[in-house]
Amino acid sequence: xxxxxxxxxxxxxxxxxxxxxxxxxxxxxxxxxxxxxxxxxxxxxxxxxxxxxxxxxxxxxxxxxxxxxxxxxxxxxxxxxxxxxxxxxxxxxxxxxxxxxxxxxxxxxxxxxxxxxxxxxxxxxxxxxxxxxxxxxxxxxxxxxxxxxxxxxxxxxxxxxxxxxxxxxxxxxxxxxxxxxxxxxxxxxxxxxxxxxxxxxxxxxxxxxxxxxxxxxxxxxxxxxxxxxxxxxxxxxxxxxxxxxxxxxxxxxxxxxxxxxxxxxxxxxxxxxxxxxxxxxxxxxxxxxxxxxxxxxxxxxxxxxxxxxxxxxxxxxxxxxxxxxxxxxxxxxxxxxxxxxxxxxxxxxxxxxxxxxxxxxxxxxxxxxxxxxxxxxxxxxxxxxxxxxxxxxxxxxxxxxxxxxxxxxxx
Numbered sequence: 001x002x003x004x005x006x007x008x009x010x011x012x013x014x015x016x017x018x019x020x021x022x023x024x025x026x027x028x029x030x031x032x033x034x035x036x037x038x039x040x041x042x043x044x045x046x047x048x049x050x051x052x053x054x055x056x057x058x059x060x061x062x063x064x065x066x067x068x069x070x071x072x073x074x075x076x077x078x079x080x081x082x083x084x085x086x087x088x089x090x091x092x093x094x095x096x097x098x099x100x101x102x103x104x105x106x107x108x109x110x111x112x113x114x115x116x117x118x119x120x121x122x123x124x125x126x127x128x129x130x131x132x133x134x135x136x137x138x139x140x141x142x143x144x145x146x147x148x149x150x151x152x153x154x155x156x157x158x159x160x161x162x163x164x165x166x167x168x169x170x171x172x173x174x175x176x177x178x179x180x181x182x183x184x185x186x187x188x189x190x191x192x193x194x195x196x197x198x199x200x201x202x203x204x205x206x207x208x209x210x211x212x213x214x215x216x217x218x219x220x221x222x223x224x225x226x227x228x229x230x231x232x233x234x235x236x237x238x239x240x241x242x243x244x245x246x247x248x249x250x251x252x253x254x255x256x257x258x259x260x261x262x263x264x265x266x267x268x269x270x271x272x273x274x275x276x277x278x279x280x281x282x283x284x285x286x287x288x289x290x291x292x293x294x295x296x297x298x299x300x301x302x303x304x305x306x307x308x309x310x311x312x313x314x315x316x317x318x319x320x321x322x323x324x325x326x327x328x329x330x331x332x333x334x335x336x337x338x339x340x341x342x343x344x345x346x347x348x349x350x351x352x353x354x355x356x357x358x359x360x361x362x363x364x365x366x367x368x369x370x371x372x373x374x375x376x377x378x379x380x381x382x383x384x385x386x387x388x389x390x391x392x393x394x395x396x397x398x399x400x401x402x403x404x405x406x407x408x409x410x411x
Contacts, residue, residue, distance in 0.1 A: 037371040050367040057363035059286035060356050067353045069270050070282045074346040077274035077296070080267025081339045084260055084275075084299060088335065091256045091306075092328050098249045098321045105317065107237035109202045110192040111221060112184060113228040115139035122186035128168065129159040138187040143224035145208045146177045149215050152208045153177060154224060178217065178319065189228075191221065193236065196318040204230040217319045238316075247311035253324075254308050257301045264299045274342070275299045284352045292352075294345050297338055304331040 029038070037043045037050070115123070115138030121130035123137035130137030143156040153175040155162060162168050168181045168189075178200065184190040193200050200217040208222045223230065267275040274280060274296035284290040297303065305327050315321050 035371050046370040050370040053363045053367040053370075056286060057360045057367070060360050060363075063283055063286070064353065064356055064360075067282055067284065067349060067356065069272075070280055070349050071346065071353060073269045073272045073274060073280050074294070074342055074349060076267050076269040078339065078342050078346065080263060080275045081299070081335055081342065083263050083267075084304075085332065085335045085339075087256055087260050087263065088304070088328055088331050091253055092325065092332075094249050094253045094256065095315075095321055095325045095328060098246055098315045099318055099325075101245050101249070102242045103198050103239065103317070105198040105236040105242075106239045107234070108193040108198045109200055109234065109236040110190055111202050111204060111233045112188055112190040112231040113142070113144070113221075113223070114185070114231065115142050115187040115189075116226060116228050117141055123183060125165040125183050127159075127163060128157050128165060128183070128189075129163060139189065139228070142189075142227040144228070145222045145224055146172075146175065146179070147209045147214050147220040147222070148177065148218070150176055156224075177219065179219065196322070198318075199236050199238070199316040200319065202233050204233060217317075243312070243316065246315040250309045250311045250315050253315075257306055257308060260304070260306070261300045264303075282349060282352075284356065292345070292348065299335070299338070304334060306331055 037046045040047045117136070117138040117140045119130060119136035119138050119140050121136045123130050123139045128137065129140040139157050140159065141157065143154055145152055145154050147153075155168065155171045155175065155177075157163070157168065162171055165181060165183055172179055172181060178194045178196060179191045179202075180194055182190050182192065191202070193202065200219060203218070203220045205220055205222045209220045214220055221230070264275045265273070267273055268278075272278050272280055274294065275298070276296065277298045278296045280294040280296070282292045282294075284292070301307070307327070309315060309324065313320070314324060
């Protein structure tokens with residue numbers, strides 16, 4: 001069989017038609033997949049760069065769930081702190097009710113002292129020394145040592161610094177001794193608990209107590225150089241109705257402490273509780289080098305410095321009630337400080353969460369720019385190539401017809 005010989009024009013038209021068909025196939029593939037780079041063969045640089053960008057975007061996207069959980073953990077803790085602050089405020093309200101309750105005692109603690117000086121005169125409210133000297137009062141030179149939890153304070157009726165009853169009471173107040181003095185005889189002083197410490201214990205001794213042995217609002221009174229003689233101590237007499245009311249407030253207060261404990265325990269998310277001592281660690285990038293560790297706190301009553309009260313001991317008078325209020329104020333300060341810390345950490349985590357979302361979008365957009373096809377452009381190319389293919393087919397037909405005409409003439 002003889003070889004088929006094509007004319008130059010037919011061969012040229014066939015090559016043009018084949019080239020157009022290849023281009024049309026490529027264009028239709030791009031339109032079908034939406035990508036101009038579908039494999040490393042299309043464009044190795046763009047293909048592998050896009051793969052790297054998409055891989056990083058995927059890794060960061062996987063971390064977003066952990067970051068989102070971290071945000072919820074912080075919000076749960078912040079909600080818990082808000083509730084704890086309300087409970088502490090309720091406890092303060094109960095303590096303030098105790099302060100407004102009638103004194104828990106019908107009779108306050110007191111003790112009388114008789115001067116042991118050599119004077120023969122009588123003391124007056126304006127001049128406890130009775131003028132001093134041999135004709136003065138027996139209280140002249142009396143030196144009282146008042147020992148409290150804060151330490152020992154000595155106050156002497158010397159006729160100069162302390163002369164009048166007002167001077168003596170001023171000295172008691174300035175030295176933090178919760179007693180008031182009154183002149184109950186010619187040479188007799190009686191020290192009585194103030195209203196704020198009506199239930200305090202008063203004891204007498206011949207020598208001052210050692211440091212640290214007196215606690216709470218108790219007071220021990222001793223005499224320096226036997227300058228006065230102590231009488232018997234009159235114990236405070238509780239008021240039954242008032243103490244019953246105060247005991248009821250103690251019960252209410254303890255119920256609030258129970259709620260503080262359970263609220264702190266319930267302030268968790270996904271098993272992490274920043275108010276129960278747990279730790280939260282967040283990872284922000286795919287290498288694990290960008291992290292944030294948040295150490296939780298223990299905000300049960302003990303962690304806030306709040307103790308369970310005992311009826312008959314706590315809230316018995318204003319002194320004991322004010323001690324509880326001091327603890328509650330300290331707890332409020334602790335809660336506010338921790339709320340500020342949590343708020344700062346929450347802001348950081350939310351900023352990193354938004355940053356990660358935006359970065360993922362940037363990476364994916366960059367990858368798409370390297371591989372995605374412009375569908376409008378490819379559609380226009382497809383239409384142009386279809387037209388070009390039709391023209392090539394027509395041209396091939398005309399070339400073939402021309403060759404046939406030449407053959408007819410040769411016959």
